[in-house]
Amino acid sequence: xxxxxxxxxxxxxxxxxxxxxxxxxxxxxxxxxxxxxxxxxxxxxxxxxxxxxxxxxxxxxxxxxxxxxxxxxxxxxxxxxxxxxxxxxxxxxxxxxxxxx
Numbered sequence: 018x019x020x021x022x023x024x025x026x027x028x029x030x031x032x033x034x035x036x037x038x039x040x041x042x043x044x045x046x047x048x049x050x051x052x053x054x055x056x057x058x059x060x061x062x063x064x065x066x067x068x069x070x071x072x073x074x075x076x077x078x079x080x081x082x083x084x085x086x087x088x089x090x091x092x093x094x095x096x097x098x099x100x101x102x103x104x105x106x107x108x109x110x111x112x113x114x115x116x117x118x
Contacts, residue, residue, distance in 0.1 A: 064114070082112065085104055
């Protein structure tokens with residue numbers, strides 16, 4: 018026989034102590050690690066900013082700076098901050114809502 022998890026789960030029955038069944042755990046709404054949920058949230062926030070807050074020129078400028086463009090590393094262009102950050106920031110750019118879903 019298994020023992021109850023804690024003394025509070027013991028009830029007195031007619032023939033002695035009776036163990037109660039622990040309440041079943043509720044599954045989380047999104048059964049994913051918190052890091053994955055945070056990354057999905059960042060992608061959605063970046064998409065909403067691009068869609069509703071930035072003008073077309075600002076959006077294009079953001080894409081040029083933060084998208085991963087391999088020719089940037091060909092030696093023809095100066096290596097700036099965006100050359101080093103774009104391998105990480107390109108993951109947060111998405112083509113549209115359908116691409117996010």
